[in-house]
Amino acid sequence: MKQMTRREFLSSVLAGSSVALLAACGAAPEAPAPAAEETAAPAATEAPAVVEQTGSTIEITYWGSFSDALGEAEQAMVESFNSSQSDVVVNYQFQGSYEDTAQKFAAALRADTIPDVVLLSDVWWFGFYLANAITPLDDLAAQAGVNFADYEPVLLNEGVRQGVHYWVPFARSTPLFYYNKQMWEEAGLPDRAPETWTEFAEWAPELMSGERLAFAHPNSASYVAWLFQGVVWQHGGQYSTPEFEMTMLDENTVRAGEFYRSTTSDEGWAMLSADLNQDFIGGAVASMLASTGGLAGIQSTTQFEVGVGFLPREASFGCPTGGAGMAIPADTADEKKLAAMQFIKFATDENGASVWSRSTGYMPVNLKAVESPDMQAFFEENPNFRTAVEQLPQTRAQDAARVFVPNGDQIIGRGLERILVNNEDVATVFGEVNTELEQAAEPVLRDLETREA
Amino acid sequence: MSVLTRSNRNSLPGAQGGRTRLQREWREWLLFVLLVGPNLALFAVFNYWPLIYNFYLSFVDWNFLREEILLVGFRNYVRVFSASKFYVILLNTLVFTVASCALTLSIGLLVAMLLNQKLRGRNLVRAVIFSPTILSGAAIAVVWAYIFDPRYGLLSEILGLVGLPSPNWLTSTEWAMPALIIVYVWKNMGYAVVIFLAGLQAISKDLYEAARVDGADGLARFIHITLPGLSPIAFFLTVTTILQSFQAFDIIRVMTGGGPANATNTLIYHLYELGFVSFNAGEAGVIAVVLFSLMLVLTILQVRYMDQQAHYNVRD
Numbered sequence: 001m002k003q004m005t006r007r008e009f010l011s012s013v014l015a016g017s018s019v020a021l022l023a024a025c026g027a028a029p030e031a032p033a034p035a036a037e038e039t040a041a042p043a044a045t046e047a048p049a050v051v052e053q054t055g056s057t058i059e060i061t062y063w064g065s066f067s068d069a070l071g072e073a074e075q076a077m078v079e080s081f082n083s084s085q086s087d088v089v090v091n092y093q094f095q096g097s098y099e100d101t102a103q104k105f106a107a108a109l110r111a112d113t114i115p116d117v118v119l120l121s122d123v124w125w126f127g128f129y130l131a132n133a134i135t136p137l138d139d140l141a142a143q144a145g146v147n148f149a150d151y152e153p154v155l156l157n158e159g160v161r162q163g164v165h166y167w168v169p170f171a172r173s174t175p176l177f178y179y180n181k182q183m184w185e186e187a188g189l190p191d192r193a194p195e196t197w198t199e200f201a202e203w204a205p206e207l208m209s210g211e212r213l214a215f216a217h218p219n220s221a222s223y224v225a226w227l228f229q230g231v232v233w234q235h236g237g238q239y240s241t242p243e244f245e246m247t248m249l250d251e252n253t254v255r256a257g258e259f260y261r262s263t264t265s266d267e268g269w270a271m272l273s274a275d276l277n278q279d280f281i282g283g284a285v286a287s288m289l290a291s292t293g294g295l296a297g298i299q300s301t302t303q304f305e306v307g308v309g310f311l312p313r314e315a316s317f318g319c320p321t322g323g324a325g326m327a328i329p330a331d332t333a334d335e336k337k338l339a340a341m342q343f344i345k346f347a348t349d350e351n352g353a354s355v356w357s358r359s360t361g362y363m364p365v366n367l368k369a370v371e372s373p374d375m376q377a378f379f380e381e382n383p384n385f386r387t388a389v390e391q392l393p394q395t396r397a398q399d400a401a402r403v404f405v406p407n408g409d410q411i412i413g414r415g416l417e418r419i420l421v422n423n424e425d426v427a428t429v430f431g432e433v434n435t436e437l438e439q440a441a442e443p444v445l446r447d448l449e450t451r452e453a
Numbered sequence: 454m455s456v457l458t459r460s461n462r463n464s465l466p467g468a469q470g471g472r473t474r475l476q477r478e479w480r481e482w483l484l485f486v487l488l489v490g491p492n493l494a495l496f497a498v499f500n501y502w503p504l505i506y507n508f509y510l511s512f513v514d515w516n517f518l519r520e521e522i523l524l525v526g527f528r529n530y531v532r533v534f535s536a537s538k539f540y541v542i543l544l545n546t547l548v549f550t551v552a553s554c555a556l557t558l559s560i561g562l563l564v565a566m567l568l569n570q571k572l573r574g575r576n577l578v579r580a581v582i583f584s585p586t587i588l589s590g591a592a593i594a595v596v597w598a599y600i601f602d603p604r605y606g607l608l609s610e611i612l613g614l615v616g617l618p619s620p621n622w623l624t625s626t627e628w629a630m631p632a633l634i635i636v637y638v639w640k641n642m643g644y645a646v647v648i649f650l651a652g653l654q655a656i657s658k659d660l661y662e663a664a665r666v667d668g669a670d671g672l673a674r675f676i677h678i679t680l681p682g683l684s685p686i687a688f689f690l691t692v693t694t695i696l697q698s699f700q701a702f703d704i705i706r707v708m709t710g711g712g713p714a715n716a717t718n719t720l721i722y723h724l725y726e727l728g729f730v731s732f733n734a735g736e737a738g739v740i741a742v743v744l745f746s747l748m749l750v751l752t753i754l755q756v757r758y759m760d761q762q763a764h765y766n767v768r769d
Contacts, residue, residue, distance in 0.1 A: 103729050106517050131518030221710040274623045284604050407731035417714035
């Protein structure tokens, strides 16, 4: 009996203490906050003195997303900025893929440990804009001496909302048609990319031999929905209207889906690849659609000569832009914002854009860079790069469903995988994708109403 | 333990008055709180609070970024449960869990019995078999992605030797899941082997000798001595393997990303996608609740079973 009461007492103590602890935890975010702000306030007034003492060098943190050769080029860009002047030191921090970077940035915003410049991809920057997490750049650009008129308008305008710049193009790309010149020659085909998909379907059987296929699609993780964006436009369809009305069931969109389905089933000249570049480089496929951003890397790895061309047409021409740009967090301190803008200027001005483009294959985002003698000489030596740049004026910004709807890219991509791998009915799959996109777009529409009211 | 000390204390000559005893008990409780408190606080902060907060999140519309959090009632639950994808994912989770658990345990037991024999070099083999367990899942996944490649992979070479074509492991919806299961079993089997080995060595040799004297053959000895003797350990392994496989993430993330066409998407991976790719805290919360409920049921079953089996031991 005594044991029982003791146990009961203990358990009640336990329960009591855990409830108290939970209550304390629940209260924690609100209660200590004002105190912290009070103590922080006097410290803040002293802060500028500290900065002056350090010899007026401003240190800023840049979060980037590139590895391998691209990462080295990014690192080199930061180093040449740091050695070009003594006012600002950029601390380069690699964060992983575009997704990793965005996830960490979201977490950093909540934890108040934000970087001062962040690289955000086409599908991520808009969410941070809606959340008021990135800063308007026009005043900073004026102070830093950036002239937005120098930038490639197609690319620059994607980062503009209501006439204000938020996202500066940096590692911007477009898809290209890549082909294996050796296989082309063996098949007796003219040395150029196909002009239309119909033409390519005629060529495809010539390009197949043994296990080798004529073409490959990437999987959803490698952004098949980005490449299909162009194909949808070529067929006269779209993912959505700019007003977020989802149009996956538009007859032309479905027609594009039917075409994709047939490439891996009825016609059977294409496959879904888990590692597209590897399959192209290794000769498992004769051609692919892939980003200009990989051009330098692919050309330096292949044993064969690589040809590139504009995307094939169908009813019309269609080619999306893609890639990443730089943004400055809204809560970055003012003096650091200006320093951050100076880095962005350096990375995207005539010289920066030219160096970056030549070392990677990304588009020269600066018009002056395109015309620069360095770039022109480079085009002479590397005609493939010229093709990529020549296609640029014909590209356009992607549909809202892919870039402005959270996870829209993957929602569409997973649907395409069902069509490409499982040979499922296109209208059924696109119907489900349409519903999913509509649901995912709801919070965006709500946020847009308050953000752009 | 405490009963023992108390009876000792009571038997002391000239027992102290009630007040001092009360003080002493207070001191004991204080000590108890002191010892248990920090741990409990950590649990509360990092386990219980997130758990409760997650239940709350499953009823809201929030993207982690927005200032205001909208309460939407059961909308997230309706959305998750009415999407056909959810049932595909649930089935995937079930297939992955059951298959990897069954294979880990059955192969693990066979290997353990083999290594329980007096064979030359068995210590080396034990180490080799255990080593994948301590390797990083992400690194393993990268290597296996190459092994599975149908064109230049090691596995296609081996299959080619016996005249079999290699399936498109990671890009076909039929083979992606088996590929994951193979890697998962390969990685986790070593742990089961080690635990089974300990269990096998705990079974008294006398029992086998007695059975041999009674004329029981190898199979009969296995069925009537080894299996019952291992049952508490097998049960422990079943539960831990199931709970672990529910949380398998690294291999899926690196090898398939849940694809193709959701063929390898599991609850935990879907939770990651919804939470950290879509920033959809509400629906991710629903998946977490589903996962939590499944694990809770399993744990309750385990506790029930353990109560029944608590005092079962071959050596008694």
